[in-house]
Amino acid sequence: MSSVQIRDVRKSFGGFEVLHGVSIPIEDGAFVVLVGPSGCGKSTLLRMLAGLENITSGTISIGDKVVNNVQPKERDIAMVFQNYALYPHMTVADNMGFSLKLRGASADEISTGVKRAAEILALTPLLDRYPRQLSGGQRQRVAMGRAIVRDPQVFLFDEPLSNLDAKLRVAMRTEIKELHQRLKTTTVYVTHDQIEAMTMADKIVVMHDGIVEQMGTPLELYDRPDNQFVAGFIGSPSMNFLSGRVKSNGTAEFEGPNGVRLPLGSAPANSEGRPAVYGIRPEHFTIADDGAEAEIVVVEPTGSETQVFAKLGGEQVVAVFRERHQFNPGEKIRLKPDPALVHLFDETTGKRLN
Amino acid sequence: MADIAVQQRAARPPIREATAWQQVKSNRNFIALWFMLPAMAFLIFFLAYPLGLGIWISFTDARIGRPGAFIGLENYEWLWDDSIFWLSVFNTLLYTFVASAIKFGIGLYLALLLNENMPFKAMLRALVLIPFIVPTVLSALAFWWIFDSQFSIISWSLKEMGLITENINFLGDVYWARACVIFANIWRGVPFVAITLLAGLQTVSPSLYEAATLDGATRWQMFRNITYPLLTPIIAVVMTFSVLFTFTDFQLIWAMTRGGPVNSTHLMATLSYQRAIIGGVLGEGAAISNAMIPFLLAAIMVSWFGLQRRKWQQGENND
Numbered sequence: 286m287s288s289v290q291i292r293d294v295r296k297s298f299g300g301f302e303v304l305h306g307v308s309i310p311i312e313d314g315a316f317v318v319l320v321g322p323s324g325c326g327k328s329t330l331l332r333m334l335a336g337l338e339n340i341t342s343g344t345i346s347i348g349d350k351v352v353n354n355v356q357p358k359e360r361d362i363a364m365v366f367q368n369y370a371l372y373p374h375m376t377v378a379d380n381m382g383f384s385l386k387l388r389g390a391s392a393d394e395i396s397t398g399v400k401r402a403a404e405i406l407a408l409t410p411l412l413d414r415y416p417r418q419l420s421g422g423q424r425q426r427v428a429m430g431r432a433i434v435r436d437p438q439v440f441l442f443d444e445p446l447s448n449l450d451a452k453l454r455v456a457m458r459t460e461i462k463e464l465h466q467r468l469k470t471t472t473v474y475v476t477h478d479q480i481e482a483m484t485m486a487d488k489i490v491v492m493h494d495g496i497v498e499q500m501g502t503p504l505e506l507y508d509r510p511d512n513q514f515v516a517g518f519i520g521s522p523s524m525n526f527l528s529g530r531v532k533s534n535g536t537a538e539f540e541g542p543n544g545v546r547l548p549l550g551s552a553p554a555n556s557e558g559r560p561a562v563y564g565i566r567p568e569h570f571t572i573a574d575d576g577a578e579a580e581i582v583v584v585e586p587t588g589s590e591t592q593v594f595a596k597l598g599g600e601q602v603v604a605v606f607r608e609r610h611q612f613n614p615g616e617k618i619r620l621k622p623d624p625a626l627v628h629l630f631d632e633t634t635g636k637r638l639n
Numbered sequence: 640m641a642d643i644a645v646q647q648r649a650a651r652p653p654i655r656e657a658t659a660w661q662q663v664k665s666n667r668n669f670i671a672l673w674f675m676l677p678a679m680a681f682l683i684f685f686l687a688y689p690l691g692l693g694i695w696i697s698f699t700d701a702r703i704g705r706p707g708a709f710i711g712l713e714n715y716e717w718l719w720d721d722s723i724f725w726l727s728v729f730n731t732l733l734y735t736f737v738a739s740a741i742k743f744g745i746g747l748y749l750a751l752l753l754n755e756n757m758p759f760k761a762m763l764r765a766l767v768l769i770p771f772i773v774p775t776v777l778s779a780l781a782f783w784w785i786f787d788s789q790f791s792i793i794s795w796s797l798k799e800m801g802l803i804t805e806n807i808n809f810l811g812d813v814y815w816a817r818a819c820v821i822f823a824n825i826w827r828g829v830p831f832v833a834i835t836l837l838a839g840l841q842t843v844s845p846s847l848y849e850a851a852t853l854d855g856a857t858r859w860q861m862f863r864n865i866t867y868p869l870l871t872p873i874i875a876v877v878m879t880f881s882v883l884f885t886f887t888d889f890q891l892i893w894a895m896t897r898g899g900p901v902n903s904t905h906l907m908a909t910l911s912y913q914r915a916i917i918g919g920v921l922g923e924g925a926a927i928s929n930a931m932i933p934f935l936l937a938a939i940m941v942s943w944f945g946l947q948r949r950k951w952q953q954g955e956n957n958d
Binding site for chain 2: 335336337357358362363364366367368370372373374375383384387388415416417431435
């Protein structure tokens, strides 16, 4: 196990810079998830960590050794690929033992290593099968087994669950997290799915257009997003944003679109009349008599909760209720945001104001 | 719209049973028969009939312009004692094995090379195909000039460099002639092997190489443990075709040497043509042609077993 330090790393492909100076400290044994929309550079960063891409500038160190010029196989890392990259002509056991075989390990060592990993992942009955005879989830586990066998310093996962169906994805999510709790190997996990990030990570790194938008624990990111991008990216359904201006004379308030009055816990200093973006998560609305009037457009019950799409001051917002209200499209309801849980962002920079 | 939905629909015609003819028309086997007919007709008229006729003629003493009578195995008995026939069998086997092996080696090398990322990749791939595109006879004529006893560019160059003093008699010497026709065959056959293997290489997912890189494989280990095993099915196909084409080669030899000198480059195909068409002895020529069948069948059997679906391959379940 090792810590990983990514310091001011840049990456250009033929003069086009895709990573603009990324620095991420990763503690020993941490489970770090790099999350962001496609094209944000998260996979590139992971491949640079693995040694599959060159580092244009900056340094990456594993343990206390800078690995910029270290061959992939010398980096003591193992990677699980999105398409698993299992060798189709080798059995599960051969797939898992391939790295040991290349290292020149004895047959005994290989079989002990493979058996140990197979036991951890409940793959023992499948050792003689070929990849094509396995289901998606089993292939996924073999890919992880191949990583475990090597007993590396760092595990790298590149969107490992995106080829699985929704139900299996949830199951594998738990399995990977449990595996990490057991092995305590430093893990860097790339995904575009914020739910995966939230549920699995010790630390989430939200990336966007080649920069790090914010780093922190899942709940830090959920509770206090640094900027409008992170606020909108983390959480599902995503946060509602309403443009308007701050009113701080008397009680702090926010004047939303078409003069809708929305409560504010406290206004930032000297912000009277300041244009801003008001952010409120769907689950932080309540129905109250002093709420703002909204017209219901669509109601989507999921059983555990009900999502309501409504027009608030002419803008569409989403509200989620765990209680069962009687909602009908076209009806008027009064939605009240919880003032303590309101996020205020600068209109132009998107930076957090409160 | 609402009006239309509410409107009374016109009365539906009563449901009736399909007639026997309608049932036949929609019978899948009946339709399949019609789809198969053109292909079957082609195979029967252009493959089965000539093959059957060839076998029949080999049992007769037919000459050009004379149908001939059935003489049983007499043609084959003659061939058994014919040293030129056996020489042609030896030549054919030598030609096939040497040319195919070298074509495979060079083809695989080129395929691996062209699969790498390099500048002008598309252009180089197109260039490799040139020997394949040029009509065989044309390239054979070019080689004929290159290996000409008086005007050979090779002899001329070597003389200019002072390495030799006299022209090499490329197509006039038994060993040189064999080497030259094999060389020409290789030149012509390499593109087919290279491009087909290249197509096979491109089906190998790049992420397998990345995984192998992380597993610590060297370039050679990657080739040995990943590329080669994944390429074996396509190697079996391409080598079968290569062997069949080389074994039955005619054009190159006929244009370059006509089987000479002293029959040293006569292949079974050229000998058969010489005896049957030039010499007019159709029966004997047909017998020589038919003598190729066991060899070709053997080659096909080898590839049949080589092509057996491997357990790891996608598709058909065989566990």
